[in-house]
Amino acid sequence: MARIRNVAILGYGGYVPRLRIKATEIARIWGREEDALPVREKSVNELDEDAITMAVEAAKYAMRRAGIDPAEIGAVNVGSESHPYAVKPSGTVVAEALGIPPNFLAADLEFACKAGTESLQMISGLVSAGIIRAGLAIGADTAQGRPGDALEFTAAAGAAALVVGRPGNGEVASIEYARSYVTDTPDFWRRAHERYPSHTFRFTGEPAYFHHTLSAVKGLLEEAGLKVSDVDYFVFHQPNYKFPFAAAKVLQIPKEKVEQGVVTHLIGNTYAASSLMGLVRVLDAARPGQLIVLTSFGSGAGSDSFLIETKEGLPEKRAKAPLLDALIGRAKYVDYATYLRHRDKIRGA
Amino acid sequence: MRFNFRPQSHWRFKRFRYRTEVLRCASCGTVNVTPRPVCRRCRSRNLLREELPERGRLVAFTVVKSPTEEHKELAPYIVGLVEFEDGTRVVTQITDSDPEELRTGMTVERVVRKITHDGDSGIIVYGFKFRPLVS
Numbered sequence: 479m480a481r482i483r484n485v486a487i488l489g490y491g492g493y494v495p496r497l498r499i500k501a502t503e504i505a506r507i508w509g510r511e512e513d514a515l516p517v518r519e520k521s522v523n524e525l526d527e528d529a530i531t532m533a534v535e536a537a538k539y540a541m542r543r544a545g546i547d548p549a550e551i552g553a554v555n556v557g558s559e560s561h562p563y564a565v566k567p568s569g570t571v572v573a574e575a576l577g578i579p580p581n582f583l584a585a586d587l588e589f590a591c592k593a594g595t596e597s598l599q600m601i602s603g604l605v606s607a608g609i610i611r612a613g614l615a616i617g618a619d620t621a622q623g624r625p626g627d628a629l630e631f632t633a634a635a636g637a638a639a640l641v642v643g644r645p646g647n648g649e650v651a652s653i654e655y656a657r658s659y660v661t662d663t664p665d666f667w668r669r670a671h672e673r674y675p676s677h678t679f680r681f682t683g684e685p686a687y688f689h690h691t692l693s694a695v696k697g698l699l700e701e702a703g704l705k706v707s708d709v710d711y712f713v714f715h716q717p718n719y720k721f722p723f724a725a726a727k728v729l730q731i732p733k734e735k736v737e738q739g740v741v742t743h744l745i746g747n748t749y750a751a752s753s754l755m756g757l758v759r760v761l762d763a764a765r766p767g768q769l770i771v772l773t774s775f776g777s778g779a780g781s782d783s784f785l786i787e788t789k790e791g792l793p794e795k796r797a798k799a800p801l802l803d804a805l806i807g808r809a810k811y812v813d814y815a816t817y818l819r820h821r822d823k824i825r826g827a
Numbered sequence: 828m829r830f831n832f833r834p835q836s837h838w839r840f841k842r843f844r845y846r847t848e849v850l851r852c853a854s855c856g857t858v859n860v861t862p863r864p865v866c867r868r869c870r871s872r873n874l875l876r877e878e879l880p881e882r883g884r885l886v887a888f889t890v891v892k893s894p895t896e897e898h899k900e901l902a903p904y905i906v907g908l909v910e911f912e913d914g915t916r917v918v919t920q921i922t923d924s925d926p927e928e929l930r931t932g933m934t935v936e937r938v939v940r941k942i943t944h945d946g947d948s949g950i951i952v953y954g955f956k957f958r959p960l961v962s
Contacts, residue, residue, distance in 0.1 A: 496923055525901050526922055526940035530953065534939045562951055571953055575845040575939045577878070800961050808961065810925075 480701050485602045485653045486645035487786070488546060488612060489795060491539025492758035492802040493532050493637045494745050497522040498809045499817045501631050507814045508626045516718035520634040520746025522812060522820050523620045529558045530568045532637035533618035534575045536751075539799035540614065541576060543650070544641035548576055551641075552610025553583040555600055557593025557617045557750040559668070559675075561586055572616065583610070590666060591715055592776025593617060593750040594638060599782055601642045602653055612643030617750035624674035625823060632718055634746025638754035648791030650761060651770070653784055657698040659690050660780030667778065677777070686779045687717065691725050694781035695773050702785050706731050709785075710768040713739035713756040715775035717747045722756075738763050744806055750776075755802070757786075762801045766790045832897065832945040837952050844954035845939055847879035847917065858915055879917065881937045882960065883909040886916065890926050897943040909935055909957050923958035934960045 499522050501515040523532070533556050541548070554569040561568045569584030585600070587593045594617015601613035616639040623633035645652055665686035668675040691714060699705070706712075712731050714722035719742055726736045739756035748755055753774040760770055766788050773783040818824050842848035843860050850859040854871035858879075865872050888907035891898070898904070905921040907929075921929065922940055935957040942954040 524922060524940075526920075526942075526956065528941060528951075530951075531938070531940050571845075574841060575953070577846055804961060 480655060480657070482602055482653045482656050483606055484644055485605050486643060486649035486789070487640050487651040487653065488643045488647075488649050489540040489542070489544025489641040490650060490758055490761050491536045491543065491639050491799055492751075492755050492805065493535035493539070494748075494802070494805045495521050495523045495527055495532070495635050496808045496810050497524060497820065498745075498811050499814065500811060503814050504631055516628075516631050516720070517746050518743045519809075519811075520632060521636055521748070522817050523635040525820055527635065528562045528620055529556075529560045529618040529637070530562055530571050532620070532635065533558075533568060533572050533616045533639065536618065536637035536639035537572060537576055537614055537616055540639040540641045543795040543798045544612075544643075545798070546612060546641055546643070548578045550612050550643070551578045551582055551614055553585070553601055553604055553613035554578065555585045555587055555597035555613065555615055557587040557589070557595075557597040558619050559588055559590055559593065559749055560620045560622065561588070568618075572614075589780065590776035590778055591717070591747070591749045591752055592774040592780060592782055594752075594754045595772070595774035595782040595784070598640060598642065598754075598784070599656060599658065602656060605642055605644060612641060615640045615642055617752075617754045619749035619751055620821075621747065621749040622668070622674050625818070627674070628679070629675065629677065632742070632747040634748050636745060636748030636751045636755055638751040638758050640754070648794065649789050650792045650795050651786045651788045653786055655698055655702045655785040657694055657701060657783045658780060659694040659697060659783075661690070663690075663779035665777045665779055682777065683721075686777060687715070687721055687775050688725060688728070690779050690781040691715065691773055691775050692728060694783035695729060695771060698771065698773075698783040698785060704769075704785070708769060709771050710735065711739055711760045711764065711770045712736050713753055713760055713770060713772045715753040715773065715781075716740055716742035716756060717752070719743040741802070741806065759802045761788070761792065762796060762803065764788045764792065766792050830945055830949050832943065832949055832952060834950045837950060844942070844952075847937060847955055849877055849879060850874040851877045879915060880911045882934055883911045883917075883957065885921070885929060885931055885933050885935050885957075886910045887931060888921055888926070888929055905929070907935070907957065920956040921958065922956040928959065936960045
């Protein structure tokens with residue numbers, strides 16, 4: 479993977495449920511200190527929401543911005559680690575709900591938190607090869623965290639979607655380069671039939687998140703012949719508020735180039751949607767002609783990194799759907815008991 | 828295998844449930860929700876596929892506290908009457924809101940949500956609901 483030719487982002491959309499739980503509320507239940515919590519609050523799904531319904535919401539905004547006929551969508555990829563069915567593709571329901579006719583390729587993907595950018599890689603490849611005219615790349619999750627585990631402070635709910643297709647009709651941005659970096663690193667996993675994932679605490683940092691993220695970004699910049707100063711925005715996967723800024727510090731990226739793409743302190747880690755959600759917020763603010771480096775991280779482990787250049791069509795397309803901040807802003811807070819009910823952690827009722 | 832909720836039934840109604848696609852009678856204007864060859868009112872075969880608008884007006888709503896078995900996990904929930912510009916009305920669940928946040932006349936928009944699910948091994952039934960417009 480390297481130079482990507484003739485691939486554009488035609489539309490984009492993010493979705494965040496309206497419910498939130500404050501990290502201090504989770505800390506209160508489990509007797510944790512409140513001064514070192516990884517996020518301020520996180521999103522919680524409504525009782526009638528799951529990865530499929532949120533994927534539909536984000537994709538609907540993306541298609542509205544793209545102004546595309548559903549019949550032009552040739553592939554629907556949904557990346558998630560919380561697909562509602564173990565066997566029955568989420569993409570089938572998503573496409574039917576969006577009115578996409580049956581002549582399309584559906585694939586559900588799983589690579590922890592980078593399944594959304596995997597979707598983007600694959601759709602970009604299909605478009606670049608001329609196999610499809612356009613496709614939907616989606617990351618959506620209602621992430622799981624064992625009660626009382628460190629992950630419970632961050633595992634959140636949300637979705638982000640991109641309509642990717644050929645350039646030439648007022649596109650939002652172009653995808654210029656793509657690079658992936660993957661190794662066998664057991665930092666986080668969930669075995670078959672298990673409800674909650676397991677992880678290796680501090681081992682999820684240096685050998686996992688930082689090694690893969692930094693390797694992917696460095697490789698991408700080298701391949702594209704760019705320096706940090708040439709790029710306007712850097713978007714990272716954000717399992718907590720600290721990690722994206724720590725990665726930026728190693729690469730000597732100024733904080734101002736990272737802040738716009740960080741939402742984890744407000745909505746938590748939306749897993750497969752996390753880095754794409756950061757991209758959505760950057761696209762909500764960027765001007766045409768700016769360069770963005772988007773880099774995901776998925777445990778197991780790997781990173782996908784993309785060089786994206788915004789285009790003249792961005793401001794007009796942006797106005798066609800709600801900004802991410804409008805969805806984040808409609809927050810309604812719930813207590814821990816309500817959160818347990820919404821996350822299906824009370825069984826036998 | 829025995830299902831409490833028949834997948835075939837859900838499959839038959841999916842176009843209406845997911846995106847409010849109906850069959851409007853070109854002869855008498857009646858909206859037919861179920862897939863059928865003739866109009867339920869005038870028996871005309873001249874039926875045209877149509878997707879009801881994504882946005883409508885909330886005409887009335889109430890809170891269901893004593894639901895049927897298949898909806899008990901969502902209770903209490905709100906059921907509303909939504910009217911579109913052409914006067915067509917649908918009865919639907921109103922989601923993403925508490926009763927005190929709603930008022931008649933407000934604009935609501937269609938979303939896809941879980942309606943019910945058949946235990947841990949049967950199907951998940953998705954369908955439209957409406958929520959206050961996010962703008």
